[in-house]
Amino acid sequence: MNANDTPGLGCSGLPLIDRCAASLPDNPQCAPNYHFGMLLGVADLRAEQGFHVGRLRRHQRLLHGSGVVAGYPVRFDADDFELHVGPGYAIDALGRDLLLDSEQCVSLPKWWEKxxxxxxxxxxxxxxxARFDLDVVVCYGSCLDQPVPAIAEPCAGSAADIAYARLCENAQLALLRHVDAPPAASPAPYHLLGRWLGLTAAATGSEGKPLPAEQWLNDSLAGVQALPAAEQAAARATLLREVSARAVADISPFAPAHAPDEADLCLTLARLREVHVWQDASGWQATIGSVELATRNSLLPTSLLQTLLLAEPPPATAAAGAVVVADGATLSGSDVKLVFSQKLAPASVQAAAFGASEYIDDEGWKTFTPAAPVYDESDPARPGVTLTLDRAPAGSRLRITVVGTGSTPLLGANLIPAGALHPGSDGRNLTTTIFRG
Structure with a gap:
């Protein structure tokens, strides 16, 4: 599946040397300025072509990126030792289309012999x-097609009276030995956004210190977390706009540099793990441990991304055990009222099932010794427990813990420990904070 391993990728059967030495023009900056009486030549028509081709490629490169858009399934037939790659469409790092319009296959033993x-x-x-890992890659290709008679220049020779009327783009498949890539010298594009989402690790310099952009993000996040809770959402939204702007500012608008043979522009479609090719008394054999598609970059349609981003999040799974409902903790004097999501087992409502503490500036955390809790289920939809503390709270934060673990947890009427996610699982300690002043 390298170069000529899979013949016939979209052009006629003409010699490769005659028809694969041309490429489409790509210049999105200038278009012909037509005027009445203008003489048009090949250069003018190629400029018109290059303007539109270049703009399309630039749009795809910068707004969509590179990756597989559709198709390119990869499978291995263990009966005849053939690797199959189905039709697909992808975009390479230059924004060029990589369209494979029919399934291609290659015999692994025959490929290995070659x-x-x-x-x-x-x-x-x-x-x-032999045992090794392989990458299935797709690369951009183009070839001339439809030879037609042409007007030859006086000194061009006898072969110059034939020209090709079409230039066809195609996708070329190849199998390459997989080699782990060396560590990147610089962070990947949009690295700051990856850090914001927690998808990438922090980037450091040669001395192990955070890069300036990393340090800025760390300091900015710490600044947001230091704000009062009511101000953090707006501050995070403002910071996200700044992170996005900085990430975009680091992206070059120009096509990336690449090797002369463009091998570094090929896209990985799949990784073939544990390829084993051997010869025994019955001939050549081949097996593949696994075909991994996750190594490819995939580009999702905008409509799907919009649906995913705007869709309602799935409802949170309700805990099987009792929990304190939202805004269900209130303080009045030295009495704390807790409203639960379900009825409780009255005998489990004991002082040992609750804890309370407050944070006082310059002193730290101070614990309370609550009196015996009072359980009230006169409103079945909002059963409650009242804790009377041994003193009126003076700190800025009051923490109330419902104990759902250990040997004496708070139980629901169904005898499931507080906070348990499933009927058969252990409970959890649930802590609620009441902010004061």
């Missing part, structure tokens, strides 16, 4: 019993 001597397999001890 490529066993390649430099990338120098470490294989025996070509007749």
């Amino acid at each position: 490529h066993a001597g390649d430099d990338e397999f120098d470490d294989i001890a025996s070509a007749k019993d």
